[in-house]
Amino acid sequence: MRLQGKANMRKSLILLALAGALLSTTAFAAPRTDLTIGIQLEPTNLDPTTGGAAAAIRTVTNLNVFNGLTRIDKDGAVQPDLATSWDISPDGLTYTFHLKTDVKFSDGTPFSADDVKWTLDRDRGADSKSAQKQLFAAIASVDVVDPATVKITLSQPQGDLPYNLGWGDAVIVSQKTAETNVTNPIGTGPYILGEWVKADHLTLVPNPNYAGTKPALDKVTFKFISDPTAASSAVQAGDVDVFSGFPAPELLEQFKSNPDFQVIVGSSQGETIVAMNNAHPPLDNVKVREAIAHAIDRKAIIDGAQFGYGTPIGSFYPPGDPAYVDLTDLSNYDPAKSKQMLADAGVTDLTLTFKVPPAAYARASAPIIQQELADVGVKVNVVNVEWADWIANVFQGAYDYDLTMVSHVEANDFAAFGKPGYYPNYKADALNKLVADLNATTDPAKQISIKQDIQKQLANDFAAIYVFELPNITVANKDVQGLWVNAPQPTTDLSAISWKE
Amino acid sequence: MAEISIVPIEAPRGTLLSAALRSPSFVTGAIVTAIFVGVALLSFVWTPYDYAALDIPHKLRGLSGEHWFGTDQYGRDVFSQVIVGARTSIAVALIAVGLGVGIGTPLGLWAAAKRDTIFDELIMRANDLVFAFPALLIAILITSVAGPSATNAVIAIGIFNIPVFARLSRAAALSLWARDFILAARVAGKGRARISIEHILPNILNTLVVQITIQFSLGILAEAALAYVGLGAQPPTPSWGKMLADSQTLVGLAPHLAIIPGLCIVFTVLGLNLMGDGLRDIFDPRLQRSRQ
Numbered sequence: 001m002r003l004q005g006k007a008n009m010r011k012s013l014i015l016l017a018l019a020g021a022l023l024s025t026t027a028f029a030a031p032r033t034d035l036t037i038g039i040q041l042e043p044t045n046l047d048p049t050t051g052g053a054a055a056a057i058r059t060v061t062n063l064n065v066f067n068g069l070t071r072i073d074k075d076g077a078v079q080p081d082l083a084t085s086w087d088i089s090p091d092g093l094t095y096t097f098h099l100k101t102d103v104k105f106s107d108g109t110p111f112s113a114d115d116v117k118w119t120l121d122r123d124r125g126a127d128s129k130s131a132q133k134q135l136f137a138a139i140a141s142v143d144v145v146d147p148a149t150v151k152i153t154l155s156q157p158q159g160d161l162p163y164n165l166g167w168g169d170a171v172i173v174s175q176k177t178a179e180t181n182v183t184n185p186i187g188t189g190p191y192i193l194g195e196w197v198k199a200d201h202l203t204l205v206p207n208p209n210y211a212g213t214k215p216a217l218d219k220v221t222f223k224f225i226s227d228p229t230a231a232s233s234a235v236q237a238g239d240v241d242v243f244s245g246f247p248a249p250e251l252l253e254q255f256k257s258n259p260d261f262q263v264i265v266g267s268s269q270g271e272t273i274v275a276m277n278n279a280h281p282p283l284d285n286v287k288v289r290e291a292i293a294h295a296i297d298r299k300a301i302i303d304g305a306q307f308g309y310g311t312p313i314g315s316f317y318p319p320g321d322p323a324y325v326d327l328t329d330l331s332n333y334d335p336a337k338s339k340q341m342l343a344d345a346g347v348t349d350l351t352l353t354f355k356v357p358p359a360a361y362a363r364a365s366a367p368i369i370q371q372e373l374a375d376v377g378v379k380v381n382v383v384n385v386e387w388a389d390w391i392a393n394v395f396q397g398a399y400d401y402d403l404t405m406v407s408h409v410e411a412n413d414f415a416a417f418g419k420p421g422y423y424p425n426y427k428a429d430a431l432n433k434l435v436a437d438l439n440a441t442t443d444p445a446k447q448i449s450i451k452q453d454i455q456k457q458l459a460n461d462f463a464a465i466y467v468f469e470l471p472n473i474t475v476a477n478k479d480v481q482g483l484w485v486n487a488p489q490p491t492t493d494l495s496a497i498s499w500k501e
Numbered sequence: 502m503a504e505i506s507i508v509p510i511e512a513p514r515g516t517l518l519s520a521a522l523r524s525p526s527f528v529t530g531a532i533v534t535a536i537f538v539g540v541a542l543l544s545f546v547w548t549p550y551d552y553a554a555l556d557i558p559h560k561l562r563g564l565s566g567e568h569w570f571g572t573d574q575y576g577r578d579v580f581s582q583v584i585v586g587a588r589t590s591i592a593v594a595l596i597a598v599g600l601g602v603g604i605g606t607p608l609g610l611w612a613a614a615k616r617d618t619i620f621d622e623l624i625m626r627a628n629d630l631v632f633a634f635p636a637l638l639i640a641i642l643i644t645s646v647a648g649p650s651a652t653n654a655v656i657a658i659g660i661f662n663i664p665v666f667a668r669l670s671r672a673a674a675l676s677l678w679a680r681d682f683i684l685a686a687r688v689a690g691k692g693r694a695r696i697s698i699e700h701i702l703p704n705i706l707n708t709l710v711v712q713i714t715i716q717f718s719l720g721i722l723a724e725a726a727l728a729y730v731g732l733g734a735q736p737p738t739p740s741w742g743k744m745l746a747d748s749q750t751l752v753g754l755a756p757h758l759a760i761i762p763g764l765c766i767v768f769t770v771l772g773l774n775l776m777g778d779g780l781r782d783i784f785d786p787r788l789q790r791s792r793q
Contacts, residue, residue: 229749250754251753254754299557303558303560304560304574366736367575368555370736370737371554371575371737374737384731
């Protein structure tokens with residue numbers, strides 16, 4: 001009897017202890033350390049230095065897997081990264097970068113000045129496959145002073161060099177692994193690739209060789225959801241914790257009114273344009289391009305396709321920049337003028353092929369553009385294409401399009417318009433001269449004035465129809481903190497993100 | 502298809518009409534179908550608004566006297582789009598079924614006339630081959646190779662209608678070939694082709710008519726499905742399937758955008774099926790007898 005009582009008591013004590021243990025784990029539960037981020041587009045590969053222009057490559061890899069000498073922070077300012085500091089010679093032609101010394105690539109290879117030289121030489125070389133070669137155009141030579149110091153000599157002064165080296169395209173890779181970075185990226189960042197299930201998701205896990213502060217998240221999944229409806233359901237169901245670049249602006253009100261979610265609307269560098277193929281007659285005639293620009297009502301597109309989320313732009317420049325000038329009046333909505341100009345140019349029965357990539361803003365804007373051009377007598381054949389097709393046949397290759405619509409999300413990317421063989425086929429002699437002047441200028445006031453001239457040049461040449469600046473819309477679980485509001489570069493800074501306790 | 506029995510004897514005309522009017526499903530189906538066809542025809546001469554005209558300040562309005570079915574995300578009048586969409590649906594389905602009947606029936610009749618020869622085998626195995634693929638898959642294949650357009654949707658839907666009518670005609674014709682009146686015609690010296698046209702075809706017509714109504718409703722569904730995945734009529738030509746696809750993210754904000762084209766599809770298909778059911782009852786004396 002007594003014995004049994006003792007046994008019972010012991011049993012209940014154990015139970016009590018167990019219950020206590022359970023309670024304490026719930027009460028003091030550490031914040032979650034896994035995060036699922038939804039993005040609309042899957043990166044085509046994971047090498048930002050050779051892999052093409054797709055922004056999704058940088059969205060996933062920049063600052064997470066790879067680092068550059070510098071980095072662009074959430075406000076668009078230049079911060080040190082692999083370089084701790086840099087000195088500029090008085091003539092502005094020599095930059096000496098002092099590198100971190102304890103950094104290793106994720107395969108264990110130590111990082112040194114040789115990697116910087118090798119990467120930058122490859123990026124600017126004749127065989128470069130960099131999507132943004134113009135970033136490195138001013139570099140005359142890269143010299144290793146010692147393993148922790150690199151000297152970059154320019155052919156002409158370029159005040160933007162530290163900024164340019166902070167792009168996701170300018171990250172430093174190891175020569176040893178450069179060939180395989182497309183599928184197995186080896187960088188210096190806090191994360192490495194876990195798994196990549198094509199067309200579904202990829203995961204990033206902590207880099208065991210990372211010397212810096214361990215990030216709060218130990219498993220990050222990027223889930224690719226291109227369909228706006230599916231994206232919205234995934235957020236609602238909690239399948240993704242964060243959706244960056246949320247593609248359904250019509251549904252934001254519903255998330256705003258739900259206390260379980262936070263909706264962050266910031267600015268991006270995304271000039272959304274309707275590109276016109278300047279090489280296809282009659283679009284080679286600037287008067288015809290101007291006429292078409294006058295047929296497009298920006299307000300209709302922003303309200304109709306973007307539900308008001310977007311800022312009208314009149315040139316290839318983001319409104320948030322200090323050098324911005326509002327040039328929307330040059331191509332104001334004026335269908336009568338548009339008709340008149342088309343008639344004056346002798347254009348009748350014009351039929352244009354509008355290749356629409358799967359981006360939500362483009363698909364939603366296409367019916368409006370089609371109808372507005374129909375109103376001035378221009379027939380538009382809307383052809384929806386997939387990204388691979390768009391990249392291969394519109395952005396590159398045959399430039400097989402008359403009109404297309406896309407958002408250019410990199411900062412200061414106006415110079416790209418002047419690249420030979422860039423998809424709008426814009427005759428850019430005047431622009432290139434201005435860009436050269438800009439690069440040769442170190443005086444900030446003069447830089448601003450040249451940047452304004454550049455905007456005017458692009459606007460007056462109607463190189464494209466500049467429609468709106470794409471807002472950076474993020475919908476997230478209310479407990480996720482550290483998300484960037486603005487998107488100065490396509491980047492997801494995972495080290496800054498954590499869950500609230 | 503299997504439940505349709507093949508009866509060669511045509512009922513006298515007067516009885517047919519009165520039988521039809523006594524069949525509630527035929528009458529209901531015919532009225533619903535007539536409404537949709539009427540509205541589609543009306544859209545050629547009149548729509549309340551230009552179906553493609555944008556009016557973005559008045560987007561996503563609900564049902565009202567001004568816009569009977571409200572407006573869509575671009576401020577376009579939904580009623581105008583629905584009635585022009587009816588035109589698209591009906592035209593695509595009609596031509597596609599026409600293709601199926603026009604090609605399938607002669608093939609089936611020929612196969613039956615040349616029963617157990619190499620022609621019969623060739624035609625029927627080719628039919629099996631087309632039949633082996635799910636209809637929508639063929640449609641997607643054709644439209645993605647040839648490019649999305651209403652014409653290609655017609656061809657795609659038409660192609661999968663061919664084996665349906667070929668098989669039906671062959672099966673119906675085969676049972677007739679064994680009948681005495683065909684034997685009499687053969688004894689009289691008529692050729693197989695002539696017998697097929699003069700004696701077989703008139704006697705399988707009612708079977709074909711029933712199948713046509715059913716295929717017609719399937720054609721409307723197929724058109725909507727193709728348009729939904731973006732392979733049907735291209736914008737700005739409205740189409741019910743396209744309207745459904747476009748309304749997806751807006752269901753919470755403006756449910757009428759999804760409900761209205763959805764109901765149109767449901768009612769048209771329902772109407773056609775009821776009509777087909779009614780016709781089958783009327784044409785099938787055995788069913789009539791069992792009802793009496």
